[in-house]
Amino acid sequence: xxxxxxxxxxxxxxxxxxxxHHxHHxHHQSFITKYIFSTDHKMISKQFLITGIxxxxxxxxxxxxxxxxxxxxxxxxxxxxxxxxxxxxxxGRITPQAYYALVTIxxxxxxxxxxxxxxxxxxxxxxxxxxxxxxDMASPFMNMLSYWFxxxxxxxxxxxxxxxxGPFSGGWVAYAPLSALRDASPGSKSGMDxxxxxxxxxxxxxxxxxxxxxxxxxxxRTKGMSMTRLPLTIWALFFTAVIxxxxxxxxxxxxxxxxFDRNFGTSFYLSDIFINGVGALPNEGGTAILxxxxxxxxxxPEVYIVxxxxxxxxxxxxxxxxRKPIFGYMAMIGSLFAICILSFLVWAHHMFVxxxxxxxxxxxxxxxxxxxxxxxxxxxxxxxxxxxxxIRFTPGMLFTIGFVSLFISGGLTGIWLGDSxxxxxxxxxxxVIAHFHLVMGVASMFGMFxxxxxxxxxxxxxxxxxxxxxxxxxxTLAGAYLIFWxxxxxxxxxxxxxxxxxxxxxxxxxxxxxxxxxxTVVIITFATQLLFIFNFFYSIFKGxxxxxxxxxxxxxxxxxxxxxxxHGNWEGEIPEVHRWAYDYNKDGREFIPQTEPVxxxxxxx
Amino acid sequence: xxxxxxxxxxxxxxxGKSPFNVEYGKIMMWYFLMSDTFTFGALLISYGTTRFAxxxxxxxxxxxxxxxxxxxxYPLLFVSLMTFILILSSVTMVLAVQAGxxxxxxxxxxxxxxxxxxxxxxLSCQAWEWTHLFHEGAWWGRNPxxxxxxxxxxxxxxxxxxxxxxxxxxxVFSGVVINVIMLIMALNNTFEKKGHYLMIExxxxxxxxxxxxxxxxxTCFYLV
Amino acid sequence: MEDLRILDDAHxxxxxxxxxxxxxxxxxxxxxELALGYSMVNMSEQSFSRHLIKGIILILMLAxxxxxxxxxxxxxxxxxxxxxTIVLPLGLxxxxxxxxxxxxxxxxxxxxxxxxxxxxxxIPVQQKVHGExxxxxxxxxxxxx
Numbered sequence: 001x002x003x004x005x006x007x008x009x010x011x012x013x014x015x016x017x018x019x020x021h022h023x024h025h026x027h028h029q030s031f032i033t034k035y036i037f038s039t040d041h042k043m044i045s046k047q048f049l050i051t052g053i054x055x056x057x058x059x060x061x062x063x064x065x066x067x068x069x070x071x072x073x074x075x076x077x078x079x080x081x082x083x084x085x086x087x088x089x090x091x092g093r094i095t096p097q098a099y100y101a102l103v104t105i106x107x108x109x110x111x112x113x114x115x116x117x118x119x120x121x122x123x124x125x126x127x128x129x130x131x132x133x134x135x136d137m138a139s140p141f142m143n144m145l146s147y148w149f150x151x152x153x154x155x156x157x158x159x160x161x162x163x164x165x166g167p168f169s170g171g172w173v174a175y176a177p178l179s180a181l182r183d184a185s186p187g188s189k190s191g192m193d194x195x196x197x198x199x200x201x202x203x204x205x206x207x208x209x210x211x212x213x214x215x216x217x218x219x220x221r222t223k224g225m226s227m228t229r230l231p232l233t234i235w236a237l238f239f240t241a242v243i244x245x246x247x248x249x250x251x252x253x254x255x256x257x258x259x260f261d262r263n264f265g266t267s268f269y270l271s272d273i274f275i276n277g278v279g280a281l282p283n284e285g286g287t288a289i290l291x292x293x294x295x296x297x298x299x300x301p302e303v304y305i306v307x308x309x310x311x312x313x314x315x316x317x318x319x320x321x322x323r324k325p326i327f328g329y330m331a332m333i334g335s336l337f338a339i340c341i342l343s344f345l346v347w348a349h350h351m352f353v354x355x356x357x358x359x360x361x362x363x364x365x366x367x368x369x370x371x372x373x374x375x376x377x378x379x380x381x382x383x384x385x386x387x388x389x390x391i392r393f394t395p396g397m398l399f400t401i402g403f404v405s406l407f408i409s410g411g412l413t414g415i416w417l418g419d420s421x422x423x424x425x426x427x428x429x430x431x432v433i434a435h436f437h438l439v440m441g442v443a444s445m446f447g448m449f450x451x452x453x454x455x456x457x458x459x460x461x462x463x464x465x466x467x468x469x470x471x472x473x474x475x476t477l478a479g480a481y482l483i484f485w486x487x488x489x490x491x492x493x494x495x496x497x498x499x500x501x502x503x504x505x506x507x508x509x510x511x512x513x514x515x516x517x518x519x520t521v522v523i524i525t526f527a528t529q530l531l532f533i534f535n536f537f538y539s540i541f542k543g544x545x546x547x548x549x550x551x552x553x554x555x556x557x558x559x560x561x562x563x564x565x566x567h568g569n570w571e572g573e574i575p576e577v578h579r580w581a582y583d584y585n586k587d588g589r590e591f592i593p594q595t596e597p598v599x600x601x602x603x604x605x
Numbered sequence: 606x607x608x609x610x611x612x613x614x615x616x617x618x619x620x621g622k623s624p625f626n627v628e629y630g631k632i633m634m635w636y637f638l639m640s641d642t643f644t645f646g647a648l649l650i651s652y653g654t655t656r657f658a659x660x661x662x663x664x665x666x667x668x669x670x671x672x673x674x675x676x677x678x679y680p681l682l683f684v685s686l687m688t689f690i691l692i693l694s695s696v697t698m699v700l701a702v703q704a705g706x707x708x709x710x711x712x713x714x715x716x717x718x719x720x721x722x723x724x725x726x727x728l729s730c731q732a733w734e735w736t737h738l739f740h741e742g743a744w745w746g747r748n749p750x751x752x753x754x755x756x757x758x759x760x761x762x763x764x765x766x767x768x769x770x771x772x773x774x775x776x777v778f779s780g781v782v783i784n785v786i787m788l789i790m791a792l793n794n795t796f797e798k799k800g801h802y803l804m805i806e807x808x809x810x811x812x813x814x815x816x817x818x819x820x821x822x823x824t825c826f827y828l829v
Numbered sequence: 830m831e832d833l834r835i836l837d838d839a840h841x842x843x844x845x846x847x848x849x850x851x852x853x854x855x856x857x858x859x860x861x862e863l864a865l866g867y868s869m870v871n872m873s874e875q876s877f878s879r880h881l882i883k884g885i886i887l888i889l890m891l892a893x894x895x896x897x898x899x900x901x902x903x904x905x906x907x908x909x910x911x912x913x914t915i916v917l918p919l920g921l922x923x924x925x926x927x928x929x930x931x932x933x934x935x936x937x938x939x940x941x942x943x944x945x946x947x948x949x950x951x952i953p954v955q956q957k958v959h960g961e962x963x964x965x966x967x968x969x970x971x972x973x974x
Contacts (some may be wrong), residue, residue, distance in 0.1 A: 082607040133620075138629040186951060211636050215629040223621035245640045246918055253647035256768065265746030268655065285759030287658050287936055290651055293929055297647070344921045347922030360928055577620065616909055625911040635911070639918060646922055648928045657933030658940075666870045680870055685863050692855050699848045699901050707841055753874040806903075813901045817894055824890040828866040829883040 039140035040567040044147050044460060045125035049452070051151060052118020053533060056445075064526050069094040071519020073501050073512075087166055091339040096500045098164060100169035101161075101187055104216035107172030108195070109157065115444045120244075123309055124213045124237045127458065130558035131231050133222025133575060138215040141206045148326040149205035153198045156279045160194035163265060168195040171498065173299065175268035176291040180261040182364055183278045187359040190260070196255055202555045210248075213241035222557070224577035228333075230557050232326060235333050236312020239340040240305050247301035247344065254294030261286075289354055296347035303440045304343040308336065308405075310447020311378060314400045317454045317580075320554045321397035322389030323590060325582035328381040335374030335381075341466070342371050353427045361420045368418035369467075376413055379404065390508045390585070394552070396454030399549050402477045403446040409481075411438025413488065428498070431491025434484045442480040449476075452536070457551050461564045462543030468535040472528055479525030486514050541588040555581050555593050585605040634807045638814045641776075645818050648772065649825055652765040661752030663762050668750050671737055677696045684827045687730045688819065691777075694723025695816040698784075703801025704808040710791060714804060717788045720812065724781040732773050735767070743767075766826055773815070774823050776808050783808050851900040858893050862886050 038044060065088075068077065076092025088098040125143065129136055137143045137347030160167040169187030178184045179192055217238045220231070257268040267283035269291040274280045320325040326332060346368045351362050381405045391397065413435040414535070416422050426432065447474075456464050495508050502508040548560040557577070561569050575595040585594040587603055617624040625632060656662055666680040673683070697719035703794040704712025742749035745767050785810045796802045863883050874878045899905035904912055 082691045142633075146944075165715070207637070207640060211633045211640075214636055219623045219629045219632060221618075221620040225620035227614075227618045227624075229620075245641050246638055246921065249640045249644035250647040253644050255652065256648070256772065257651060260745060260764065260768055266768070267746070267760060268651070268764060283760075285656065285659055285761045287933075289932065289936060290654055290658075290929075292931065293654070294647060294651060297925070341921075345924050348932075355936070355939065357932050360931050363928075364611070384840065596872075617908065625914075626908050627911065632911075635915060639915065642919070646925065650926055653926070654929045654933035657930050658936040660941075661874075664870075664874070666866070681866050685859070688859055689856070692852070692859070693839065694847060695897070695901055696852045700845070702903075703848070704843055803866065806886050810902055813897055816901070817897045820890055820893045820897065824862070825888060828862060828886050 005220045006369045037144060039136070039144050040131050040144060041125045041137050041140065042459070042565065042567075042569075043203070044143050047121045047147050048117055048121035048150065050123060050153060050460075051147075052114050052122060054117065054535065055113040055154060057529070057533065058524050059106050059114055060529060062102045062106040062109070063168050064522055065094060066099050066106070067519040067522040069099055069500065070502075071516040071522075073503050078315065081578060084322065097166055097169060097186055099500050100171075100498070101167045102184075104169050104171055104187070105161070105167050107158070108168075108199070110441065111302065111306065112199065113150075113154055113536075114158070114442070115448070116206065116302070119444060119448050120237060120240050120305065120309045120452075121147070121150065121209060121447075123233070123455075124209065127211055127233050127558065128216050128237060128454065129220075130219060130458070130561065130565075130569060131556050131581075132220065132225055132232050133557050133570075133577065134216060135570075135574070136221040137212050138220060142212050146205045146209035149201050149208065152549075153201035153205060156201060157197040158195050160191050160198070162192045162399060164192065165189040165191055167191040171467050173292075174258075175295070176258065176261065176288045176434055177273055180258055180269050180291075181275065181281070182262065182355055184274050194301070194311055196259060200252065200255060200305070203252050206244050206248055210241040210244040213237060213342070214245065217241075218395045222574045222577055225557075229577055229580045231312075232329070232332050232336075233309075233312040233335055234310045234313075234316035239336050240308045243301045243305050243308070243340055243343060247298045247305075251298035254291060254298075257294075258291065259469075283577070286296075289351070289356065291540055293348065296350045297344075299350065300347040301343040303595075305338055306440050307447075308339070310403060310444040310450075311336070313447050313451040313454070314382065314403045315385075315395045316556070317400045317450050318385050318404075319582050319584065320454075320552050321392045321394055321400070322386055322555075323392070323584045324385055324389045325386040325584055325586070326381070328377070329454060329580065329582060331377055332381055335377040338374040339371065342367065342374070346371065348422075349418050349423075352423045358420070365418060365420050368467070369415065371418075372411075372415055375407075377410055379411075384536075394453070395466060395473060396450045398470070399446045399450035399453060402473065403443050405477075406438050406443040406446060406480060410435055410437070410443060410484075414439060425494070426491060428496055429491035429497050430487040430497060433497055434487035434491060437575050438480070438484050442484070445475075449473075449532070454509075454552070455558075456536075456543075457537065457546045457560055458561075460540050460543070461541055462544050463546060464539040464543060468531055472535070475528040476525060479521050479528065482521045483525065485520050486518060487605060490514065520573055550593075553591050555583060560593065560595055612707050619726065628803065630803065630807055631810070633666065634810050638810060643815065645769075645772070645821070648769050649821060650733070652769060655711065655761050655765065659759055659761065661677055661754050661756050661758060663750040663758050664753040664816075667753075669734075669827055673737075681736065681827060683730070687734075688823055690727045690730065691819050692722045694727070695813055696712060697723065698809050698812045702802075702806050704804040705796070707745050708797075708802070710797060713791050713796075713802060714788065717784055717805075721781055721784050721788065722778055723822055724784065724812075728774060728777055728781070731777075735770075738763075769822055770826065773818055776815050776818065780808075780812050783811060847900060851896050855893055855896055858896075862889050865889075873929050 017396055034040075035043065038047070059398075068075075068080075070236060073093075077089065077542045080094075081089040081092055088095065094102070125137070128134070157167075165186040167187060168174065168179070168191040169185055170192075174192070174195065178188055180188075182189050182192075207250050217230075217234060221227075223558075234243070242570045257266075260266040261268050261270060261283075267286040269288050270281065270283035271288075272284045273283060315326050348356055348361065348364045348604070349368045352364075356364075386401070413431065417426055417432060417435055451465055453469055490508075490511050493507070493511070495502065495511060502511065549563060552559070557575060560575050562571060577594045579592065579594055581594055583594075584590065586592060609616045617626070623629070623632075669684055670680040671677045671683065672679045675682075680719065691721045697716045701713050701716035701720060704710075704716060738744075743766075745764055746760050748758055748763045750758055787805055790796060790804070791802075796804065869882055871948050872882075898915075902913060908958055
């Protein structure tokens, strides 16, 4: 790897040189170099985005399938059997094995492929060079590799759906011993091998990308673009990359040990195990809690990898569309930094009932609850940014406001779950599902939608259809709350997650109707996402064309590029930056782009 | 790299230049090594955690006490040799980097050759040690050694030993490969044509990191 | 990058001297470590002096790491910003190590308390009875639940 790093040496600082180089290349690009093995950060970001959308579709479809089982446990869907085959559907019902496989792959795909690669992969690639004023990433080649490793990871994961024993089915956290023993379940056989390969490829991809993002943001900002003039998107993407670079390797180490446990007879995570039909295993001396520690040392920062880009984009889009400076810019950076640090200190709050030492647990409670402080700072800053703003309700802005709403609703329940005493009751119930889907799943999804609607004109030089976007927004927002809000009540009543069928429990029979309601809303909401996908692809080719460089009246640098920027982004010189990104409604002017020098009689911001 | 005579008033963060006064490749190498630090850190911390969770542990002085040609009964002797080999190869790597900074091709080539020899010597030592332990009955999932207090030991002693030293050995191996590539490029005058030997510095960082990791692996497995 | 060429000779000589100095320091530290390690050969496993020596060895390990990073990897001569971005994230290791080791220790204590016959240390070599273990498993799982 160090070779690639070293190969491009020297190109980092001489952006002027690079510009001439790129402009002359524009004309003789073949299809393959332009669309497939592209080193242009904009094309790579589109590759990440479209791959992410495909994965989001598949991941969403999986959730529809397992919600069918949960909502309609007595119904038979014979047509599904014809489509999916016997492994997945038997006698018109999703098989238990398939149910667990669907839950597992839904989680893995959504967290890693959609909300990590699809979100920060897309927007880090697209926005970093454009917003800091660079021709491209520090190492475009590594950037390309990052995408190809991601694609390979996705293909391996996809192939695991088609192996005879089925994909991995032990939950996206892949706890040992289900993940460590081939005989533990059908999905623990070759499905788990493919799952591991896929995630390791993904770690490589994320590392290649992350190093690139960090080096680019630090080294390649244009003249005048000091760190405190960066748009908050860039700050958020910067911290996201830092978290990724420091936490993914720990997962990688955990997986190395897991691979040895699976294949080479070690017992890092195994001790005293008896399997029906196999007998007592010789493995002695390991502890499964070690795996959980290693997993969550990544797993918790991972939720911030998912969430921070959404936070950054929300800040930017909100300020642009409220026509107001973002409230508390430095506080926003400070809280991002605090979240970044704290995300590494709280992992064991996922393990309160695992056998974790209660005293150690109590320290984790304290550290966990500290996260509420920066999160609250961010929420109040967003609300005060909206306060008395001259709000334009573009689709991007609506999704941003939706993001804030979901972040608040989902975040508050985090305070409950972060408390180790309450967690004894709530752990592994639907309450947890409701919490993390609202706060990180749907909220980040909303951030992603906001980003797509807002930057689509820059990506493709066309607008997305507004009517479809409004329908998409309202149904998705209502759907998100209608799906996940009732789950809080189910969870408080003690209904556990990851069960195939609740009808045999007297206590949970009362929720049969509610489950059916949730599943119905899931189907409607999923159908609405197809509307978005249609809108996205239709608008790429047929959308209304953008006619001005700066359609939103925004201050940031990406809107100073041509409507369809070529490789190298700016024709001629890269603009110099003279002010921060949030001079909206200042001195009687609606917006003042960052490139405009500070006037003599201008008031201080 | 053009502002080595920077004064204290330089505004490092104002954009248009590197806040660290280094080119991006070196930044990436540093942060890659940070990332790798967490990989090794996690492995060693897992080892520590398992050791804390286990009743007894073999005494390394009784396990690693052989020297080729001398037989057993020499605790720490062989691993001391390995340690010094790696430290010396690190020294020659620094000298290669310094020669590169002075555009001294001959110095780069000679010191790189010494570094590669050191790396290969270390790998050979490790191969001998692994083979020796294997013949004593140790391997992944097999632990012939007993705890210091004479009781049955868990296989995690050998499991962690082979996994972590193996992972380190893999890093040494890739470091040797990188150094061989650097040597070939130096001999082909690639760096002379480029006008700088910055790549040697990055390879050097990686090589020192391998040495650094050995400091921790050596202490954690052989000493404490 | 051109001015790399015109590094004056005095600087180069000083840099080389520094390398030799650090080599000697590293060698001396290693020899002290080895001597300490050797002194533990026949010390009892749980004795205070053994733990003390182990502690000293760990401190020496950190000292060696400092010399390698600061001088061989040249970090000490980089500008302060870079040093801070490398050193500060390492602070994350403090809680990483404490939490992991504390929980590992707690796992052993819990096992000793709730599944006392399951300790490997109670099993003398060559007399390992497998039936004992399975019983222990069930008890342990009950205890954890």
